[in-house]
Amino acid sequence: MILFRCLSAASALLFATVVLAADKPGETKGAVLEPSSENLALTWAKANLVLPAALAGGRRWEGHAEDAPDVIGIAPLVVVMHGSSGVAPAIKEFQVWLADELGAASVAPDSLAIPGRLTYTSPIDVATYERVHALRLAELENALKSARDWSWVDRQRVVIGGTSEGSVAVGRYAGKDVAARLIYSWSCEDNYFVTAPRLGIGPKEPVLNAISARDPYFSAANPWNKDRAVTGSCASALKDDPKAEVMVIDADVHTILNRPEVRERSAQFLRGVLDEQ
DSSP, X not given: OEEEEEOOGGGGGTTOOOSXXXXXXXXXXXXXXXXXXXXXXXXXXXXXXXXXXXXXXXXXXXEEGGGOOOOOSOEEEEEEEOOTTOSOHHHHHHHHHHHXXXXXXXXXXXXXXXXXXXXXXXXXXXXXXXXXXXXXXXXXXXXXXHHTTOTTEEEEEEEEEEETHHHHHHHHOOOSOOSEEEEESOOSSOSTXXXXXXXXXXXXXXXXXXXXXXXXXXXXXXXXXXXXXXXXXXXXXXXXXXXXXXXXXXXXXXXXXXXXXXXXXXXXXXXXXXXXX
């Protein structure tokens, strides 16, 4: 395993106070978390699809998966699992970067396309979190299955990636049909968000984990993790994987997938993986 750290002297502040109220319970809205065939079909139909210019007649294409155009050619595909805020601007920006920088297509299933889908502000009970995670994993599995209908997808170069809530599904996926995994802003360990990590990653899978040193949710700085042996990254979970890399950046923000240093490392990682296939 390669441990790639971007930490400065300021990292001495690793356990600085996080502005999160440990004693204030979160809230939920909606109730639906059922991974029914109808719900999964909606998350796929409304998925955000981005095709690189080379695959779309010379101009990048963006739209819903249900409106995917007929194209000629072949390209790698990244299935992007969004965080709890849905297919937010940061997700779309990341997808555009994948297309323009790497020539990769990407699709982000939209979990919030499900009518009445439960949403939350943390912290809530772990049983409800686990129901969310079960739905997100079913969405990922459905996306991988549905993408097989696209003739332009290079089946040997399918990557799964996620951020925060979406990274739990990426880490737990047990299939052996993906070329690599991108795990942003989750630490692959026992914390307030899961009953247990339950990772499905194989012993020699290419994995890139990137997270802030003082991530407001998954580092030891978060008081919600005070009774757990939290280290704040996937380093321990991936220590025996020779193809895994962990990047801990000197920051205290949660969403980092579009930061320049994270993009640079992600591009290096993905080029290495995709060029091998």
